[in-house]
Amino acid sequence: MKPVVIRRDQAADAPNLEEIRKVPIIASLVLGAFVAILNQTLLNVAIPQLMNDFNVSANTIQWLTTAYMLTNGIIIPITAWLMATFTTRQMFLGALSCFTVGSIICAVSPGFSVMLIGRIVQAAGAGTMMPLMMTVILNLFPPETRGKAMGTIGIAMFFAPAVGPTLSGWIIQNYSWRLLFYIVIPIAVIALIVSAIFLRNVTDVTKPKFEIWSFLFSTIGLGSLLYGFSEAGNNGWGSSEVRVSLIVGVIFVAAFVWRELTSENPLLNLRVFKYGMYSLSAGVSSVLNMAMFGGALLTPIYIQNVRGYSPLDSGLLLLPGAIVMGIMSPISGALLDKIGVRPLAIFGLLITIATTWELGHLTMDTTYMHVMIVYTFRMFGMSFLMMTIMTAGLNHLPRHLNSHGTAAANTVRMVAASLGTSLLITVMSNRTTLHYAQYVNNVSSTNPQMYYTMHSMAQGLAAQLGQPLQTGMAIAQQMLYGMAMQRATVQGIDDAFLVATGIACVSFIMSLFLRRAKKAASKERQTAIHALPAPAKMNQ
16 A cells, blocks of 8 residues: 655644544544434334334335435435535534434424434434544544454444333333433433534545535435335335336436546545455445344344234343443454454354344244344344444555545445345335235135134134124134234245345355455554644634
8 A cells, every 4th residue: 555645735734633632532422423323223123113103014114214324325425525624523513413403303203204304304414423433533543453442432332222222112111202212312412512512623624616416416326226125115126116216226326436436526535445455345344234234123023013022022132232242342343453354254244144044034933032142142243243344444545535435435334224124124025925925825715624724713713702603704814814914924024034144145255355454554654644733723
C-alpha cells in the first residue's frame, strides 16, 4: 500500500489526534448508537404483537424492519458527503434529533402506515450514526489497535441487544407496545445532552458538491429492488409487478455505479472497492448479514405465533445470546489484533453454519431450552464475525478514504440485510402455503383413513357439546386445519433457516481468502496521520 499523501489544504483544518480526549468522544457516540440499537431490538420481539394489533401479514409487518434498513441503505451512501459538509457535532446531534422525532411518531401512531413513517424518520437519523462512529474510530486509533477499540465499544453496543428483547417481552406482556418507544425518547434526550457537552469534531470539513443524480439513482434503484423482493412473498416471483420492480432496480443501481465511477465529485467514492481485501471483507459481511437478520425475525415468530409462548418468554430466549456477544466482543477484537481476521472468520462461520442448520429442523415438539441453547451458540459464532470482519477490511484503506469506506461498507451490508430479510420471510411464507396445501389435500374425503379419523373426532365433539354431528364435523375440520397451519408454518420456518444455512456457507467460502493488512503500510499511514498539525479550534 502506498504512503498517504496529505494535501496542505487538508492539513490546515485537520485535527491533531494526539491531543483529542478519546474516551468522552467515543462515549458520546456509543450512547447515541446504543439508543438506536435498543429501539431496533425492542421492536423485534413486538413484531408478532404488532401483526395482531394492526391485522397485517408477516410480509407486511416485516416492512417495519425492511423499511428501516432500506432507509439506512439510502442514507448511508450520503454519509461521506455529510461528514465532509458538517462537523462531527453538527452531524451527530442532527441525527439524534431526527431519531427522537421518529420515536415520537411511532409512539403515537394510530395505525401501520403512520408507524411505518415513524420508522423511516428514525432510520434517517440512525443511518448516519454507525458510519460516523466507525470513521471517528478509524481516525482516532491506528490499525494495530482498532480491533481492541472496536471490541471495547462492542461491550456497550451489545448491551442493547441483551436488554432489549427481555425488556420488550415484559412490556408487551404487561403494557402497550407504545411504551417501547416512550422508553427510548428520554434516553435519546440524555444522549443529545451528553453529546452536546462532550463530543468534539474529529472529521475534516471540505464542503463538497452534492451529487443529486447519484442520490436519485441510488434511492430509486435500492427501493425498487427491495420492493420487488418483498412483493414476491405476496404476488409470487412470476408477478409482472415483481419483475418490473427488480428490472427497474437493477437498471438504476447500475446507473448509480456508473455515475459514481465517472463523476469528479462522487457522492460515494466506489473506488474504495479497488482495494481487494476491503471488497472481500465487505462481501463477507454482506452475505453474513443476509443470514443473520432474517434469522432474528424467524425465531420470535416461531416461539410466539407457532408455539404460543409469551413475548417475555421470547425475550428471555434471546437474552443469553446477546449477553454472550457482549462478553465476547472485546475478546474477539483483541484476537483480531493478535492473529488476524481469517482464523476468527472460519471459526465463527463454522459455528454459525452448524447452529443455523439445527434451527432448520424445528418441530412442534422442540423444547424451549433446546432453541435457547442453539440460538445462544449461534450468537457465540456471530460474535467472532460482526465487527471483526468490517474492521479488518477498513484497515486496508488509506485515511483519506475512511469516510467513503465506512459509508460503502455499511451501505452494502444494510442493503444485503434488507434483501436477506425479505428473501427469508418470502421463503417462509411461500413454503408455508405449499406445506399447508399438502396437508389440506391429505385431510379430504378421498383419504379414507383421514376421513374416518375426522368423523370419529366429530362424533366425540358432538357428544360432548350436545350438538348435532354436522356441528361436530365443522369444529373438527377447524381444529385439523388449525393444526395443519401450525405445522405448515413450522416447516416454512425450517425451510427459511435452511436457505440461511446455504447463505452462511457462501460466506464461509469467501472468508477463506481473507488476510490482514500489512503492518508496514499501516505504520506509514499512521506516520502521516501524526504529522497533521493541530487546528486553532476543535469545537463549533
